Amino acid sequence: MIFQFNFNIEDHVENELTPPEDGALTLSPSKVSSASESQKQKQKERKHPMEQSDLPSEHLWEYRAMGNVAPSQDADSPISTAKGSRNLDPDEKQPRLAVAKEHALPEDLKKVLENKVIELLPGLQHVNISVVKTIWSRENFPGENIISKSLSSHSDLITGVYEGGLKIWECTFDLLTYFTKAKVKFAGKKVLDLGCGSGLLGITAFKGGAKEIHFQDYNSLVIDEVTLPNVVANCSLEDEENDADEPDVKKCRKSKVAQELCKCRFFSGEWSEFCKLMLNSENLFVKYDLILTSETIYNPDYYSTLHQTFLSLLSKGGRVLLASKAHYFGVGGGVHLFQKFVEEKDIFETKTLEIIDEGLKRFLLEITFKYPS
Numbered sequence: 001m002i003f004q005f006n007f008n009i010e011d012h013v014e015n016e017l018t019p020p021e022d023g024a025l026t027l028s029p030s031k032v033s034s035a036s037e038s039q040k041q042k043q044k045e046r047k048h049p050m051e052q053s054d055l056p057s058e059h060l061w062e063y064r065a066m067g068n069v070a071p072s073q074d075a076d077s078p079i080s081t082a083k084g085s086r087n088l089d090p091d092e093k094q095p096r097l098a099v100a101k102e103h104a105l106p107e108d109l110k111k112v113l114e115n116k117v118i119e120l121l122p123g124l125q126h127v128n129i130s131v132v133k134t135i136w137s138r139e140n141f142p143g144e145n146i147i148s149k150s151l152s153s154h155s156d157l158i159t160g161v162y163e164g165g166l167k168i169w170e171c172t173f174d175l176l177t178y179f180t181k182a183k184v185k186f187a188g189k190k191v192l193d194l195g196c197g198s199g200l201l202g203i204t205a206f207k208g209g210a211k212e213i214h215f216q217d218y219n220s221l222v223i224d225e226v227t228l229p230n231v232v233a234n235c236s237l238e239d240e241e242n243d244a245d246e247p248d249v250k251k252c253r254k255s256k257v258a259q260e261l262c263k264c265r266f267f268s269g270e271w272s273e274f275c276k277l278m279l280n281s282e283n284l285f286v287k288y289d290l291i292l293t294s295e296t297i298y299n300p301d302y303y304s305t306l307h308q309t310f311l312s313l314l315s316k317g318g319r320v321l322l323a324s325k326a327h328y329f330g331v332g333g334g335v336h337l338f339q340k341f342v343e344e345k346d347i348f349e350t351k352t353l354e355i356i357d358e359g360l361k362r363f364l365l366e367i368t369f370k371y372p373s
């Protein structure tokens with residue numbers, strides 16, 4: 001399929017670009033097709049009990065737990081350990097987890113941005129996710145059809161199948177603002193963007209001179225179609241030509257871009273599988289100085305794995321910067337529950353860096369080892 005865009009969209013068109021079921025882009029909400037209208041009507045009829053509250057509907061859409069969504073039929077699609085979350089096969093005693101794997105950077109970096117629309121944020125670029133969704137709702141992404149599942153279930157979270165990486169969640173912006181305000185230093189650090197989605201946190205660390213940056217997301221499609229393109233989009237490639245006669249200076253610049261990108265590595269898979277991959281396959285795994293993570297504590301069933309991930313992968317003197325909503329309606333997680341969980345384990349201590357009390361209340365936490373030596 002040829003679907004190339006070579007322009008930037010500066011405003012947030014994403015809210016206006018709605019991929020309806022036939023996959024066509026609709027630019028104005030008022031022009032949404034009648035099929036889409038009836039879909040909305042059905043959605044209204046199926047309201048989750050939490051939606052009867054006064055909260056804005058867009059927030060409720062985000063957090064609805066998909067307890068009744070059937071597990072994926074894809075060969076390598078995951079079923080999480082989240083208890084009571086889906087219809088597990090009765091014979092399936094041990095739920096399957098999304099196996100972790102590393103995603104290589106394609107040799108031809110320009111291909112990564114083919115058929116993507118780039119949007120601008122202050123100091124950052126990112127691909128328009130509606131366009132990605134539209135393309136992959138028409139085509140089959142190998143092993144994952146999370147877009148059609150997310151569309152048909154009207155949810156940004158399908159436990160153990162799709163964990164929400166196809167949008168930029170609010171707390172990412174809180175952490176980005178904090179980085180600037182607190183002058184967070186990335187230079188020379190080994191950084192992990194855990195549950196990265198768009199990867200904007202890791203990209204900021206990359207731009208801030210981090211020594212090595214790893215990006216992890218649950219879903220392969222998110223890594224290949226969103227995170228990786230975003231990293232490439234934020235690396236200036238304009239001057240690159242495949243011209244054998246290009247002057248040496250230019251060749252040197254090209255290899256510099258490639259060298260820079262070599263600092264970034266990309267992984268998909270469930271957290272415990274990711275830990276296994278890192279700890280078993282690396283000869284001598286060097287732990288992270290900084291783990292950045294936004295909107296990853298919505299599901300209390302994942303707390304144990306998340307805690308274990310910090311324990312396995314964070315260096316003794318390192319810190320986690322975590323951003324979260326106070327509470328995730330419909331899923332049950334939130335800051336206080338997570339802090340309580342961490343306190344009970346008595347390995348880490350948490351410090352509140354900031355409370356953002358506009359709209360839905362949000363927190364920025366720092367997590368460090370209680371006994372670093």
Ligand SMILES: C[S@@+](CC[C@H](N)C(=O)[O-])C[C@H]1O[C@@H](n2cnc3c(N)ncnc32)[C@H](O)[C@@H]1O
Pocket residue numbers: 080163164165166167168169170171172194195196197198216217218219269270271272293294295296302305
């Ligand atoms: C709500 S999204 C947030 C994405 C991004 N950090 C942001 O703020 O825009 C949660 C992310 O956490 C990751 N995640 C959640 N639970 C996970 C699990 N059990 N194993 C691996 N990744 C998980 C998913 O990859 C997903 O992208």
